[in-house]
Amino acid sequence: xxxxxxxxxxxxxxxxxxxxxxxxxxxxxxxxxxxxxxxxxxxxxxxxxxxxxxxxxxxxxxxxxxxxxxxxxxxxxxxxxxxxxxxxxxxxxxxxxxxxxxxxxxxxxxxxxxxxxxxxxxxxxxxxxxxxxxxxxxxxxxxxxxxxxxxxxxxxxxxxxxxxxxxxxxxxxxxxxxxxxxxxxxxxxxxxxxxxxxxxxxxxxxxxxxxxxxxxxxxxxxx
Ligand SMILES: C[S@@+](CC[C@H](N)C(=O)[O-])C[C@H]1O[C@@H](n2cnc3c(N)ncnc32)[C@H](O)[C@@H]1O
Numbered sequence: 239x240x241x242x243x244x245x246x247x248x249x250x251x252x253x254x255x256x257x258x259x260x261x262x263x264x265x266x267x268x269x270x271x272x273x274x275x276x277x278x279x280x281x282x283x284x285x286x287x288x289x290x291x292x293x294x295x296x297x298x299x300x301x302x303x304x305x306x307x308x309x310x311x312x313x314x315x316x317x318x319x320x321x322x323x324x325x326x327x328x329x330x331x332x333x334x335x336x337x338x339x340x341x342x343x344x345x346x347x348x349x350x351x352x353x354x355x356x357x358x359x360x361x362x363x364x365x366x367x368x369x370x371x372x373x374x375x376x377x378x379x380x381x382x383x384x385x386x387x388x389x390x391x392x393x394x395x396x397x398x399x400x401x402x403x404x405x406x407x408x409x410x411x412x413x414x415x416x417x418x419x420x421x422x423x424x425x426x427x428x429x430x431x432x433x434x435x436x437x438x439x440x441x442x443x444x445x446x447x448x449x450x451x452x453x454x455x456x457x458x459x460x461x
Contacts, residue, residue, distance in 0.1 A: 242307055242340035256280060263444065270444060270455040271374065274410050275301050277457065278370055281408045284309025286369040289362065289402070291355035291395055292387065293318040294378050296327030299348065300334055302370070307347050314348045315362065317355050320385060323378050324350050356394035359402060367404030375423060376414040386419065389426040396430045400439075400458070409458040416451040427456055434458060 259276040262268035275298075282288055282305040290299045293316040306312030318324055327350060335344040351361055355373070362368060373395070375387040399409045413424045431441040440459040446452035 242335060242343040270412055270453045271298075273444060274372070274412055274455055278302070278372065278408070278410060279305060281406075281459075282306060282369050285311040287313040287315070287362070287366060288370040289315040289317070289358060289368050289372070289399075291317055291358060291371055291373045291399070292375065293327040293350060294323050294374060295380065296323075296330035298372055298374055299327050299350075300330055302372070303331070303344060303347055307343070312347055315358070315368075316348060316350045317353050317358060317361070318350075318378075319352070319354050320378060320381065321352060322381055324352050326378075354391055354395075356391045356398060358395060358398045362402050367407065368402050369404065369407045370410065371399035371403055371408075372410040372412075373399075374412045376417060376420065383417070386417065387423065388419065389423045392423055393426050393430055396427065396458075400434070400460075403460050405460055407460050409460075411456040411458070413454045413456060415454065424454060431456060431458055437461070 256276060259268060259273060263273045278301070282302070284306060286306050288302050288306060290302055293299050299314060299316045302314045306314060316327060331344055331348065332341065335341045353361065358371070373392070375392065377383045377386045396409065403409055411427050413420070413427055415421050415424045434441055438461050440461065442457050444455040
């Protein structure tokens with residue numbers, strides 16, 4: 239395994255690899271979350287501050303740590319309302335950086351908060367911006383499926399995210415429409431995105447047209 243400081247430029251960073259990733263999604267070979275990670279890798283640079291609004295099992299948080307680390311100053315803020323999610327994320331991160339030096343650097347890079355994402359502005363230092371806020375909505379896989387993201391809080395969180403993402407930054411939202419309330423949440427995300435001013439935001443979505451219950455990937459890019 240690479241050491242903490244060797245979490246260098248991603249193998250997905252070249253344009254051709256990025257295009258291959260897009261084609262794989264179009265051909266149904268890659269999942270939406272894999273496409274999301276490949277896009278994040280294009281936007282996020284070493285040393286950036288980023289925020290994972292739904293830590294869950296920690297896979298996205300781990301991916302983000304690898305993207306920001308190695309350049310000095312990189313910071314990942316991770317939030318979840320479930321203690322079990324914070325514990326699972328902590329366990330995954332510790333298992334991913336088992337060596338003492340790497341583990342110490344990882345812990346300096348990431349801060350996890352048992353907090354609703356609608357309150358994300360409370361944890362990002364005043365006056366500073368983040369390069370990415372990512373949402374992976376729905377319930378915790380392997381956890382209590384009755385605890386899910388809800389449209390009201392998601393909307394407040396999107397509004398907060400739009401205030402803390404800096405120019406050239408991205409809000410990435412993976413929306414699951416298959417569970418109860420999922421469609422309503424999807425419509426909330428789209429309604430928010432569709433009225434963002436075109437002079438400062440580019441809003442797009444990736445959607446499987448003939449699989450209406452497949453997750454939808456929404457990107458809000460701040461010019
Ligand atoms: C699909 S999971 C996230 C998966 C995760 N990103 C990963 O890589 O494993 C959704 C998570 O959102 C969390 N969640 C639900 N409502 C939330 C809220 N208001 N604020 C922050 N997290 C919330 C859930 O507890 C759950 O862990």
